[in-house]
Amino acid sequence: MDSQKPKPKYPFRRSQAWFGKQDRDGFMHRSWIKNQGYPHDEFDGRPVIGICNTWSELTPCNGHFRQLAEFVKRGVYEAGGFPLEFPVMSLGETQLRPTAMLFRNLASMDVEESIRGNPIDGVVLLMGCDKTTPSLMMGAASCDLPTIGLSGGPMLNGKFRGKDIGSGTGVWQMSEMVRAGEMTMDEFTAAESCMHRSSGTCMTMGTASTMASMVEALGMSLPENAAIPAADTRRNRLAQLTGRRIVEMVNEDLRMSKILTRQAFENAIRTNAAIGGSTNAVIHLLAIAGRIGVKLTLDDFDRLGAEVPCLLNLQPSGKYLMEDFYYAGGLPAVLRDITPLLHTEALTVNGHTIGENIADAPNYNREVIQSPESPFMPAAGIAVLRGNLAPDGAVIKPSAASAHLLKHRGRAVVFENAEDFHARIDDEELDVDEHCVLVLKNCGPKGYPGMAEVGNMPLPPKVLRKGITDMVRISDARMSGTAYGTVVLHTSPEAAAGGPLALVRNGDMIELDVAARRLHVEVSDEEFARRRAEWVAPEVPKRGWYKLYVEHVQQAHLGADLDFLVGGSGAGVPRESH
Ligand code: FES
Numbered sequence: 004m005d006s007q008k009p010k011p012k013y014p015f016r017r018s019q020a021w022f023g024k025q026d027r028d029g030f031m032h033r034s035w036i037k038n039q040g041y042p043h044d045e046f047d048g049r050p051v052i053g054i055c056n057t058w059s060e061l062t063p064c065n066g067h068f069r070q071l072a073e074f075v076k077r078g079v080y081e082a083g084g085f086p087l088e089f090p091v092m093s094l095g096e097t098q099l100r101p102t103a104m105l106f107r108n109l110a111s112m113d114v115e116e117s118i119r120g121n122p123i124d125g126v127v128l129l130m131g132c133d134k135t136t137p138s139l140m141m142g143a144a145s146c147d148l149p150t151i152g153l154s155g156g157p158m159l160n161g162k163f164r165g166k167d168i169g170s171g172t173g174v175w176q177m178s179e180m181v182r183a184g185e186m187t188m189d190e191f192t193a194a195e196s197c198m199h200r201s202s203g204t205c206m207t208m209g210t211a212s213t214m215a216s217m218v219e220a221l222g223m224s225l226p227e228n229a230a231i232p233a234a235d236t237r238r239n240r241l242a243q244l245t246g247r248r249i250v251e252m253v254n255e256d257l258r259m260s261k262i263l264t265r266q267a268f269e270n271a272i273r274t275n276a277a278i279g280g281s282t283n284a285v286i287h288l289l290a291i292a293g294r295i296g297v298k299l300t301l302d303d304f305d306r307l308g309a310e311v312p313c314l315l316n317l318q319p320s321g322k323y324l325m326e327d328f329y330y331a332g333g334l335p336a337v338l339r340d341i342t343p344l345l346h347t348e349a350l351t352v353n354g355h356t357i358g359e360n361i362a363d364a365p366n367y368n369r370e371v372i373q374s375p376e377s378p379f380m381p382a383a384g385i386a387v388l389r390g391n392l393a394p395d396g397a398v399i400k401p402s403a404a405s406a407h408l409l410k411h412r413g414r415a416v417v418f419e420n421a422e423d424f425h426a427r428i429d430d431e432e433l434d435v436d437e438h439c440v441l442v443l444k445n446c447g448p449k450g451y452p453g454m455a456e457v458g459n460m461p462l463p464p465k466v467l468r469k470g471i472t473d474m475v476r477i478s479d480a481r482m483s484g485t486a487y488g489t490v491v492l493h494t495s496p497e498a499a500a501g502g503p504l505a506l507v508r509n510g511d512m513i514e515l516d517v518a519a520r521r522l523h524v525e526v527s528d529e530e531f532a533r534r535r536a537e538w539v540a541p542e543v544p545k546r547g548w549y550k551l552y553v554e555h556v557q558q559a560h561l562g563a564d565l566d567f568l569v570g571g572s573g574a575g576v577p578r579e580s581h
């Protein structure tokens with residue numbers, strides 16, 4: 004009689020399709036794992052939690068992730084789960100050539116297939132350095148299991164000769180000082196060991212901190228995930244709580260698609276404006292939304308974010324660093340301030356709505372996190388520009404730009420690619436002054452390939468010597484989230500795809516009008532057609548990932564995912580391995 008059968012201890016879970024089999028295959032799935040010392044009852048149907056780890060010594064920002072994973076495991080065990088850690092391709096922003104972004108989609112494929120192919124019921128994503136966050140979120144979204152994000156946290160403030168210096172931002176500033184003759188090479192080198200002195204990610208509001216904030220604003224992590232420094236033991240505590248929570252999420256079947264709704268993305272876009280976040284968030288959020296099936300467009304960033312004030316006085320736009328941000332209250336304090344702009348009913352991974360999570364969030368420092376009534380900057384979100392130079396859009400971060408250049412008309416000084424730029428920019432004979440517009444081609448998704456962070460072109464030394472620190476710059480590249488300036492980025496379609504940018508020539512007059520959202524080059528349609536007839540498309544790489552990438556990458560305004568990766572395949576793999 005069925006009613007006399009003992010009730011199973013656990014409901015049937017995905018992992019039991021491997022570990023629960025009482026046959027030859029079940030022997031294989033369990034026995035080999037037991038070589039690591041696990042007792043038989045670990046396989047009894049308790050939630051199996053995959054810890055997706057991007058630890059690598061070549062991704063120094065994630066160099067502490069093996070320890071962080073141990074705290075996650077504690078939490079998983081405490082809650083009655085079975086944690087199994089696995090590595091995925093890790094992308095280190097400061098080392099990978101030609102650019103870590105070339106491999107974001109490749110890493111996302113690794114993540115997706117590693118999750119789907121293994122006996123896992125829920126996933127913890129360990130994310131830190133810039134591209135490790137979107138690649139893990141994208142891959143996991145295409146599987147849609149219960150998933151929780153845990154960021155590695157920022158480094159402690161850089162300290163150089165009694166002053167705070169910020170990751171990236173300080174490098175851009177000091178290297179311009181060296182080029183202008185205001186700093187010696189010895190001083191510059193001395194700053195190297197002072198800027199990065201603890202584990203963690205860049206401690207400016209660069210792309211890593213931006214994306215950690217996006218994870219929290221999307222509801223994909225526990226509150227406070229964005230800002231707790233890596234070296235602060237409260238980061239370990241968060242890791243342990245994250246481990247506990249993912250087990251509950253498996254029991255609740257709280258999948259990624261229940262968190263990553265259109266509302267969640269709208270919250271993230273508004274948050275990105277309020278924190279003065281990186282332009283890279285545009286591309287990554289579009290790509291993540293594409294994987295989970297949420298319709299998001301480039302124009303959503305302008306429509307939802309442009310009028311949002313920036314509250315954070317953090318580098319690169321402001322003065323302070325992530326450590327200060329955490330002590331001031333962290334992201335919950337910002338979210339509380341912008342509550343009227345948020346969909347407060349959006350669900351988060353802790354089972355509460357974002358509104359519930361932030362209702363009582365304290366602010367301990369109004370100099371660092373300023374108020375909506377008296378913001379650090381008004382209307383600071385990313386602006387989307389269009390015109391005959393960017394029919395599918397281009398972006399600019401007004402909060403990082405110079406007010407006097409937001410409306411500007413200037414003569415184009417054109418560089419065909421990054422090497423051409425480096426070869427000629429320091430040439431005293433270069434016909435350029437501060438009123439010109441620097442134009443860089445062939446640095447987009449297909450062109451570089453991988454859409455490198457070269458859009459914030461260094462200025463010509465003869466302009467710098469006049470004490471001028473900003474010029475209008477336009478490219479199909481990205482720029483580091485730690486960079487600043489009046490820099491138009493992500494011009495779409497890119498030059499290598501035959502976009503109008505490819506046809507711009509020295510001396511063309513370019514008009515930028517951010518308030519009117521306009522990017523125009525004064526070239527007639529007939530002249531454009533004549534130039535187009537002369538344009539030769541660049542060669543496609545002959546083999547390997549480069550070839551696959553260039554043949555399939557979408558343009559920046561769509562998120563630069565591969566066309567065949569958009570969407571998801573769920574978590575099912577019915578076929579056995581033997
Ligand atoms: Fe890794 Fe900035 S280089 S976070």
Ligand code: MG
Binds near residue numbers: 096210482
């Ligand atoms: Mg970067």
